[in-house]
Each structure stands twice: as C-alpha cells, then as structure tokens.
Amino acid sequence: MLLSQVAGKVGLDFSGHDIDVCGVNTLTLAGPGEIAPLLHRKYLPQLASTRAGAVLCEQRHAPEGASCLLSKSPKLDWARVVALFARPQGCLSGVSPQAFVHPEAELGDGVTLYPFVFVGARTKVGAGCTLFPGVYVGEDCEIGPGGVLYPNAVLMAATKLGANAIIHAGAVLGSDGYGYAQSPHGHVKVPQVGNVVIGRDVEIGANAAIDRAALESTKVGDGTKIDNLVQIAHNVETGKHCLIISQVGIAGSTKLGDGVVLAGQAGLRDNIALGDGVQVAAQSGVGQDIPAGSVVGGSPSMDAATYLKVSLSLPKLPELMRRVRRLEKAMEPKESGHE
C-alpha cells in the first residue's frame, strides 16, 4: 500500500515523498517499508535515529523532508493505521463439520465455527461471527453480528452479547453468581436464574468471569472494555465506555456509571454505586458510594489527593512514633506521674 493511500484511508495529510509501506512497527525496530508512530515526547530521541520509512506524528515533530503522516491525535490515528495492516487471527472459515450445532440454533450469514465449538438450542449467532475452537454457547443465547469469541470462551445459557463483541480466550460469561442462604446444615445454594446482558462494542479479557444475575440481569454497558482475569459478580451493572483493568473484582449488585475507570487489582464491595467518570487507583478497596467525577485511591479508599499524601507520610510513621515519644518525654516533668 502506498503511504498516500494510507493517508487517504485514515483521513490524514502526509508530508515528504510517497513510499510503499507493508506494515507497522516501533520507531526502534521499523525498517524502510514500515510506518512507526511518535506517541509521546519521550520518544523524540528514537525519532531522530529511526529507520522507519514513514512516521506518524504531530506536524511540529515531523522531521524535515521525511515521509510523515501528520496527525493531531496520534494515538487515535495510530489505532486506525494499525487496523489497516492487522490481520484477524485464525486460519479457517465456514462451519466446521466437527462443530456441534444444535438443530434449533440459528446461524447468521458468514458465520465461522471452528472444530469443537458447541452451539446450544435456540441460540442465535449473528452474521459474520467467528467462534474459535472450544467455544461453548449454551441454549437461548444471542450473539450480535460481528462478534469474535476466542478459544474456550464460554457463554452460559441466555447470555446476550451486543454487536461487535470480542471475547478473549477462556472468559466465562453467565456462570452462577455466588449466592447462598445459611441453614443449620450449611450453605444452601440460591439458584441463579438471571442472565448476563452485554452491550455493543464490548471487549472482555482472557479468563475473565462475569456471573449471571440471581434474578434479572448482570449488565455491561456499550463500549466498556474489560481486561484479563476480572471478576464481575451477579447483578453488577456497568455504564457505557468504562475501563476495567486486569484483576479487578466487583462484588454483587454494585453499579458503575458511564466512563468509570477501575485500575488493576482494585476491589469494589457489593451494593455500592460509583457515579459517572469515577476513577479508582490500582489495588484500591472501595467500600462505599463514590460521587460522579471523583478520583479515589487506597484500601479502604479515600480521595486521591489525600491518598497521595497518606502514601508519602506512611513510610515516616515509625519515625513519627519516635518523635511523639520524645515529645512525651520532654513533657514529662509537666505531666509528672500520670502516664
């Protein structure tokens, strides 16, 4: 593809002479046939020495005379450029005779089912979906058009997936929520008869787990992106365009507004609500409602500015104890006797 064609497809201007490009790479590794991005000022030294045939960068950083894609939003435009060269994974198409499709299931046009896929009764697989080996889709599910389910992903019964879903390998949607009633003879399982409903343009990471609701639905909003090994308990609801990063855990019935960001390993207790745009720092433990727009950190969580100060103070705590002891000693004559 010519650089000019790339520029045309993503709607960017380009400077320098036109070249033939065959791929994308980093500034340090790219060769003469590749485009590389300048995504942060700290990589300017790499820009100076790159062997890349072309560079995507802001106009002000474009090297004199070099072939450049000129971008006002390098990260976003880079995503689009990479998409032009990315090949989808997989090496088969069509419905494998080694897949199991229940006679009452419905497959849309252009569906690819790899060997060892299972599609249950009354389930509808939308047009253009690809289900890799080992995928299980239980009965009464709906998968919107354009979905990709990577190997061994599991959708238990009645799970609904919006359009363009990407479910990574080993992710499990619709497993039973963790619900028990106490009895004199031990914990009695509360059957989990709800389901999981996922909006459109959602991506779910490898080995993540999203439980079905006890009643009603566990919900993930449109455009929300969930990373690997995340736990989402029964009856949780996330808003749209949330970012839920690896190993986060959200306990039962907790609600997230739109655009919430939960950093890695954060934990949210059950039955709380986080407003729109809330951001939670890595490893935080959130135990109460958080108003929209707040940034919190720590376990238990506090507002981010306080958390930063606490984090800086904490290593000085042992010394602080010594200082207080010294003060007490200095006061002793005055306090004579009653310690």
Place this chain on the structure above:
Amino acid sequence: MLLSQVAGKVGLDFSGHDIDVCGVNTLTLAGPGEIAPLLHRKYLPQLASTRAGAVLCEQRHAPEGASCLLSKSPKLDWARVVALFARPQGCLSGVSPQAFVHPEAELGDGVTLYPFVFVGARTKVGAGCTLFPGVYVGEDCEIGPGGVLYPNAVLMAATKLGANAIIHAGAVLGSDGYGYAQSPHGHVKVPQVGNVVIGRDVEIGANAAIDRAALESTKVGDGTKIDNLVQIAHNVETGKHCLIISQVGIAGSTKLGDGVVLAGQAGLRDNIALGDGVQVAAQSGVGQDIPAGSVVGGSPSMDAATYLKVSLSLPKLPELMRRVRRLEKAMEPKESGHE
C-alpha cells in the same frame, strides 16, 4: 404451579388467596404470575408498589389481603422456592458419540457427557453426573454422584470429587503446585505427585485454580463454597462450610478450620492455620496463625476492631505529621538546640 403447592413443597404457610405461579422475580420486576421475595427491610417501599402475584416475607411484613408465603427465614426459604422454578442448564442428555471415553473408564447410571468431553483411564463418573463440552477428566479420578462440571472445567489425574459437586466453567483442579528447588542452573521443578480431594456439596467458581499437593492431598472440606478466580495452592486444606470469595489466594500448606470466611481478594501466606469461624476482610493479607473465632482485616492483617480504627485514622496521618511538627516547634525553646 399453584401457590398452595409451592407452600406445601417448601413447608411454609401462605396467606391470601391461592394463585397460579409460573416463576420468580424481584419485587420491582415481578408480574401477576410471579413470586417475589422481601429479603431485607430496606426493600419495604418496593413491597408497597410491587405487582408480584405473591410475596415471600415474614408474617409481620405481609400486606393485608395479599397472597404471601410466610417465612421465618426468608433467605433460606427463598432459596428453596427459587429451586422449584430453576431449570438446570443444558440441552442434551446421554453420552454423546463426540465425547471421548477411555475404555477403562466407568460411567454411572444416567451420566450425560456432551460432545468434546474427555474422560481418562480408570476414572469413575458417578450416577447422574453431567459433564459439559470441553470438560477434561484425567485418569484415576473419581466424581461422586450428582456432579455438574460446566464447560472446559479440568480435573487433572487422580482428583476426587465428593457428591453433588458443582464445578464452574474453566475451573482447574489438580494442576501442579508451584514447587521448585534452587540450583546453580536455575529453579528445578519438584514433581507434584499428590492430588486434590474435594468433599461433598462443594461448589467451585469459574476459572478458579486448585493445585495438587506436592505429596499427599490438597483438600477442600464438605460444603465449602469457592468463588471465581480463587487460587488454592498445593497442600492447602480447608475445613467444612467455608466461604472463599472471589480472587482470594491461599498459599501452600495453609490450613483453614470449619466455617472460615475469606472475603474478596484476601491473601493468606503459606504454612499458617486459621481456626474455626475465622473471618478475614476483603483485600486483607494474613501472615500468621489466627485463632478460632477471630475477625481480622488489613494487610498485614490485625484484629478487625483495630483495623477499623486504623482505617479511620489513616486519612488523617498527613495532618497528624503537621501537628507533631507544630508541637516540636512549640517545644523548641525548652529543647534548645538538640534536634
């Protein structure tokens, strides 16, 4: 089913007139043909406006004239009512010709094996078990009667499962423990030749991992419930009726008594013992033995009452430092010179 029949099956009285019920739902969503529960006083307003045909609640909350199941233990009785209406997952029965069963394996009566199930040599699958697609059961395993293994669950060799086990999708039992000996040439694997032994009425969550013992057995006691993404290392032993919530990690050889509760993301170091009834707060880090009946929190963990006070004090630490500095300054004339 008539409400009177429901009442009879779960052993409850009912008030109001008899109605025909077809399912269960929440107070907010239930319609005239459904039963809804009042599980907490905070839902009393929903009770006032519910359209549910019948309500399960304590006698004192039963609305005048409404059709009610009268319960002294609403949570427990609700579990029983839901169970009357819950359909088991799945849409096949019997042994699929697309399953692989080793000729030396033994299948009990009424076993269902979905396509793409693997059952290894000398393994015994108890009566009435259901193994969903992608389940792997290695050689020399025993699965008690009534077990359900959801898609892609894995039992490595010699794993023993008690009766009525529920193993959710992607859970792995019997993977090698993490054991290495140091050598000048790197870490040398200590072969893990023990196994995993699970009691009866145990449920294990999606994508959980329970390692086989180095020698002897990793053990999970009867009635213990393990949530999604939990890690149980080699030679751990849990007591009976423990609750181990999502993303908890228990390191090697640690022992839990009966009725222990570990909240989400808690971590337990290796080779410690938690007594009967110990409760550990979410995200805690337990590094030492904990006596029976204790409630602990924090990382490293402390008793819960202290932890609560520490949590409240922590945000005030930066201010405390300023206050101590002010005190020191005020003292300075007296301490003249020796700071």
Place this chain on the structure above:
Amino acid sequence: MLLSQVAGKVGLDFSGHDIDVCGVNTLTLAGPGEIAPLLHRKYLPQLASTRAGAVLCEQRHAPEGASCLLSKSPKLDWARVVALFARPQGCLSGVSPQAFVHPEAELGDGVTLYPFVFVGARTKVGAGCTLFPGVYVGEDCEIGPGGVLYPNAVLMAATKLGANAIIHAGAVLGSDGYGYAQSPHGHVKVPQVGNVVIGRDVEIGANAAIDRAALESTKVGDGTKIDNLVQIAHNVETGKHCLIISQVGIAGSTKLGDGVVLAGQAGLRDNIALGDGVQVAAQSGVGQDIPAGSVVGGSPSMDAATYLKVSLSLPKLPELMRRVRRLEKAMEPKESGHE
C-alpha cells in the same frame, strides 16, 4: 527400584542397608517401601517417628542405622528423587484422529495430540510435545521440543515457546493487549499486532494470562516460573529465572531483570523497570523503578525494612492520635488561644 539404585541415579551416598523402594511420601505418611525427606529442622520430631523405609536428609540428621540418602542440598536432591518416581499425566499417545491438525502444520517426532486439540496453519510442534484435550495452538506458532500443554491451554497466533515448556490448564498466551485510543465516540481498539515469546524451561500456571505485544513481543525469559492466575500485560519483558507467584499482575511494558521474585497478589504498574534480583512482598504495589537487589513491600511499595516497621506501627496509629491530642492539650496553656 533399590535404594542403592536411587542413590546412584541422583548421585548421592546412602547409609544403612539397601531396601526396595516403590515411591515417595512425607515423613508422617510414608510406609516401609517409601522414601521420605527431611526438608527442614522443624520436622525432626517426625523423623523420629517415621515409618518410612528410607529417609533423605543431611548426614548430621541421619538416624543411627537407618537407610538414608545423604544429601548436602536436601530440597534439590529431593526434587531429583521425586522425579524418579513421578509418572507423567495422561493415558494416550500419538496423534488422535479426533484432533484437528491444519494441513500446513508441522508435527515433530513423537508428538502426542489428544482428541479435541487444534493446531493451526504453519505452526510447528516440536519433537516429543504433548498437547492435552482442548488445547488451541493458532497459526504461525512454534513450540520447542519437550513441551507439555495441559487441557484447554491456548496459544494465540505467532506465539513462540522455548524447549521444555509446561503450560498448565486454561492458561492463555497471546490474547490481545489492553490498548485503546480515546475518541469522541468511545474507546477505539488499537489492534495488537505483536506476539508472545517464551524462553526455554518456562512453566506457566493454570488460568494465567499473557497478552501479546501491541508491536514487537511480550517476552518471558528462560527458566522463569509463573504461577496460577498471573496477569502479564502487553510488551512486558521478564528476565531469566524469575519467580512470579499466584495472582500477580504486571502492567504494560514493565521490564523485570533476572532472578526477580514477585510474591502473591503483588501488582506492578506499567512502564517501570525492576533490576536483577529484586524481591517484592505479597500484595505490594510497585509504582516506580526498583534498583537491582532491592527488597520492597507495601502498597505503594517502600524498602522492606521500612515496610516492616510501618506494618508494626500501623496498628498503633489510633493510639498515636490520642497521644498527640493529649500532648496538644498539655501544651494549650503555652499556646494560649491560637488553635
């Protein structure tokens, strides 16, 4: 096998009379035909009462007249003794007709593929590898000789595995990294076009997740051992012989030197570097570069000595606040009025 033969195979002296041994076990459980190890002084009482036919221990602990394997490195030699008796898992060999092998894939000599294995186009599976049921190996992968991939392990396209890899059940290598660019219409996926490259003698735990690089490669160094449920994000690079314990999370592009040890549930932020030999305590949160040889703990992390003192001080914080208040009160007359 005779004890003398065991001694010969692992290169140890033995004392006492020769016996016939059929297995290994713990000091408490071993019978007359088994060898048991003394791996720590604290087990000396068990040594006194063991029924084991032979014991592996240091010379100074060898009971008078007993059959003993005399070791200067009991842990390491024990690993070797166990290896003599450990049977590999599995009950089949050869390529199952129920496996799917793409016509353009290449299988080395002595490869075992169980039923329901998928091997993609242009992938090379090295000699002597065993792939258990449900394993998916995408296109353009390379698996070095001697590898074992347990059930439902997944290698996405272009993953490279060095020799002697052990990939436990449900582990996912090569899933997409978590990369998005912000746009007015939501998060735009940055296609992840790099891959995962794993060195030799690497073991990866059950349900772990290692993402492919955005560009270039996510790398795991030779001899590194990764435990269950670990998350390794895109473009992370680990050195050789690292130990990464269960539920650790490493964010994008972070680099580990050689011999780094990350204890359970620790989290590392993105784009930082940990030098050779760094040790990170359990549940720590590391947010910055750590120089070689450091030992750190806490969230946020601090040097281990400080962290230990902070951990001891923390439970006394509420009392410290009361003490400071008392000091302030005692000072009040002097500070008259301006509080």
